[in-house]
Amino acid sequence: MEASLAQRRSVRHYTPEAVSLSDLSQLLWATQGISGADKHGPVRTAPSAGRTSPLEVYVVTAEGIALYGPAEHQLQPLGDKDVRQALAEAALDQGCVREAPLVLALIGRVARTVDTYGDRAERYVTLEAGHAAQNALLQATALGLGAVPVGSFDDDQVRHILGLASQATPLYLICVGHPAPK
Ligand SMILES: Cc1cc2nc3c(=O)[nH]c(=O)nc-3n(C[C@H](O)[C@H](O)[C@H](O)COP(=O)(O)O)c2cc1C
Structure with a gap:
């Protein structure tokens, strides 16, 4: 854990090598996977306000x-x-999004959290995306992969590309790949 925290850096250049299925599996588990259960139901690797679990991960x-x-x-x-x-192109033509063999798109479904938290729901969903993204970044580091969280993009374009309705909120694009040699 300490090693991943110490080694994490935003990595924006990657080799063309694809991220393996087992690394993808581990990254997804770290981002939003189920790590167990208690009397209230399943527990995820990232905290969720009232366990409303408003995040979705598109691969x-x-x-x-x-x-x-x-x-x-x-x-x-x-x-x-x-x-x-x-x-x-939706992400202002950022090279890291163009180069990355894998992009994890974190999408918020605020409606899931509104019933419980009303006006604070939007804030909570955004905070949750930060938790999930950090899990993904630290997991990528631990796997020897490079990653960067991208928040700069056109929401409507991302919705259109991923086939999402207007109620879905694109929150982060996490670019992942094998770091290019420096
Ligand atoms: C909310 C947020 C949005 C970000 N958006 C972008 C982005 O659009 N493109 C990018 O290359 N990096 C983005 N980053 C990464 C930061 O640029 C990076 O974390 C910062 O330069 C510090 O470098 P480090 O991550 O290596 O510590 C974003 C980071 C955060 C927290």
């Missing part, structure tokens, strides 16, 4: 788009088109 690779299902720890394929170039 973008050369193979297309998929949605992570924490309960089954499975990916639900949503399309086989490579949208990484379009995603990079």
Whole structure:
């Protein structure tokens, strides 16, 4: 844990090598996976206000788009088109989004949290994205991968690319890959 905290850096250049399925599996578990259960139900690796679990993780690779299902720890394929170039354009053409073999898009569903927390829901969902993203970044570091959290993008364009309705809030694009040699 201390080693990952000490070694974490934003890494924006990657080799073309894909992130392996086992590394992807571990990254998704770290981001939003189920780590156990108690009398209130499943517990995730990242805290969630009132366990309303408003975050979704979309996986973008050369193979297309998929949605992570924490309960089954499975990916639900949503399309086989490579949208990484379009995603990079939506993110102000940032090179890290263009180069990354893997982008984890953290999407907020504020409606899930509003019933319990009303006006504070939007704040809570944003805070949760920070928890989940940090888990992803530290896990990437521990796996020897490089990653950077990207918050600068056009929400509507990201929604359009991922096929999301207007109620879904894109919060972060986490670019991941094998660090390019310096
Ligand atoms: C909310 C937030 C948004 C960010 N958005 C971007 C971004 O759009 N593009 C980018 O390259 N880095 C982005 N970063 C990463 C920061 O630039 C980076 O963390 C900062 O330069 C410090 O470097 P370090 O992560 O290596 O400590 C973002 C970081 C945060 C916390």
